[in-house]
Structure formats: C-alpha cells, structure tokens
Amino acid sequence: xxxxxxxxPTLSVQEGDNSxxxxxxxxxxxxxFIWYKQESGxxxxxxxxxxxxxxxxxxxxxxxxLNKTVKHLSLQIxxxxxxxxxxxxxxxxxxGAAGNKLTFxxxxxxxxxx
Amino acid sequence: DTAVSxxxxxxxxxxxxxxxxxxxQNLGHDTMYWYKQDxxxxxxxxxxxxxxxxxxxxxxxxxxxxxxxxxxxxxxHIxxxxxxxxxxxxxxxxxxAENTEAFFGQGTRLTVV
Numbered sequence: 001x002x003x004x005x006x007x008x009p010t011l012s013v014q015e016g017d018n019s020x021x022x023x024x025x026x027x028x029x030x031x032x033f034i035w036y037k038q039e040s041g042x043x044x045x046x047x048x049x050x051x052x053x054x055x056x057x058x059x060x061x062x063x064x065x066l067n068k069t070v071k072h073l074s075l076q077i078x079x080x081x082x083x084x085x086x087x088x089x090x091x092x093x094x095x096g097a098a099g100n101k102l103t104f105x106x107x108x109x110x111x112x113x114x
Numbered sequence: 115d116t117a118v119s120x121x122x123x124x125x126x127x128x129x130x131x132x133x134x135x136x137x138x139q140n141l142g143h144d145t146m147y148w149y150k151q152d153x154x155x156x157x158x159x160x161x162x163x164x165x166x167x168x169x170x171x172x173x174x175x176x177x178x179x180x181x182x183x184x185x186x187x188x189x190x191h192i193x194x195x196x197x198x199x200x201x202x203x204x205x206x207x208x209x210x211a212e213n214t215e216a217f218f219g220q221g222t223r224l225t226v227v
Contacts, residue, residue, distance in 0.1 A: 042221070044218045046215045046216075089157065100162075100208050100212070101162065102159065102216055
C-alpha cells in the first residue's frame with residue numbers, strides 16, 4: 001500500500017551543527033508534502049511545506065528538498081539549537097478534491113547535544 | 115486566543131465507560147479532523163469533516179462517533195472504551211482549499227484502565 005516512512009528513528013546532533021532528516025514516500029501521485037515538529041506534550045506544529053512542482057524550498061533555518069525521481073523528501077535544519085529537540089514528521093497530502101488527508105511517516109526524534 | 119483547543123487534556127477512565135472529547139477552532143476553517151497517535155508516536159487520521167459533513171472515515175470502530183454541531187466544533191464520543199483505545203487524540207483544522215496545512219490542537223491523552 002501507499003506509505004510515507006522515515007529512514008532514521010533517532011538523530012543525535014551537536015548544537016550548532018546541521019541536521020538532516022530523511023523521508024521516503026511511495027505514492028507517486030502525491031503532490032504536496034509537509035514537515036511537522038512535535039515537542040513533548042504538544043501537538044504537531046507546521047514547519048514547512050513543498051508542492052511537487054518544486055524541488056527545494058527554504059524557510060528560516062530550514063530547507064526542504066524533494067526528489068520525485070526517487071520519491072524522497074528531506075528536511076535540513078541549519079545551526080541546530082536545543083529548542084530543535086523534538087520529533088519530526090513528514091506528511092503527504094493524499095485527500096485530493098475531497099479535502100486534505102495527511103498521511104504521516106513514523107517520525108524521527110532529534111536530540112540536540114550541548 | 116488558542117487556535118485549536120481540545121478538552122480535556124488528560125482523561126483517565128475505566129474500560130466499558132463512555133467518554134467525549136471536545137474540540138473548537140477559531141481560525142474560520144471549514145475542515146476539521148481527528149487523529150490518533152499511538153504509543154510509538156504514529157499519527158493516523160480517523161475522521162474529517164467539511165462544514166459539518168463527514169468526508170473521511172478511516173475504518174474506525176463504530177464505537178467512535180464524531181459530531182460536528184457547527185463548522186467550528188468537532189467532538190469525539192467514544193462508547194464502551196477498551197484498553198486499546200489508550201492513545202493521544204489530536205483535533206486539527208484546515209481551510210477547505212486543497213493542499214493546505216492542518217493546524218493541530220494540544221492533544222488529549224486518553225488512558226483506559
């Protein structure tokens with residue numbers, strides 16, 4: 001079946017280094033992807049999104065890359081800070097005209113070491 | 115001025131009981147959702163509503179009955195609670211337009227004992 005998944009369940013990174021979180025998806029018809037950040041005890045929080053007609057999008061300290069050829073999505077966090085420690089999810093929107101339906105990957109925990 | 119708010123934040127109850135979780139959004143969105151997050155952090159959609167109309171029902175047991183009195187509210191009622199229902203339930207909302215982000219509430223941690 002179609003799925004969205006992540007390669008690394010836990011990522012430890014030194015404060016100040018860059019982080020890269022990877023995600024693979026299998027639905028080639030997907031045309032919209034979102035990265036969410038979830039801190040302990042809170043709901044998922046939008047970080048950045050990208051549509052399938054783009055291969056790169058940048059935000060504040062974050063960059064999302066989309067490779068449709070290999071159905072791969074990544075999130076890069078520049079100069080990782082302690083506040084970036086959280087679980088990160090990629091999500092694929094597969095609802096189409098019926099509305100948004102987010103299918104989430106399994107999540108990657110990012111631990112920032114001081 | 116919370117965008118998506120759910121109550122209660124924590125809910126502990128015994129097996130067999132019936133309970134409800136309430137959700138309200140003040141973003142003016144037309145679409146609301148319920149997601150379930152299990153102990154392994156996996157998030158899965160349960161229901162979505164557009165303007166009070168059920169759009170998505172992801173083969174959730176019929177013990178779960180969402181109710182949308184108006185487009186700003188989507189409540190979740192659960193009958194005959196089971197141990198396996200223990201999870202964190204998230205309400206979310208989004209504009210009706212295709213390919214837009216969803217805004218999530220803080221979650222309700224349900225523990226069935």
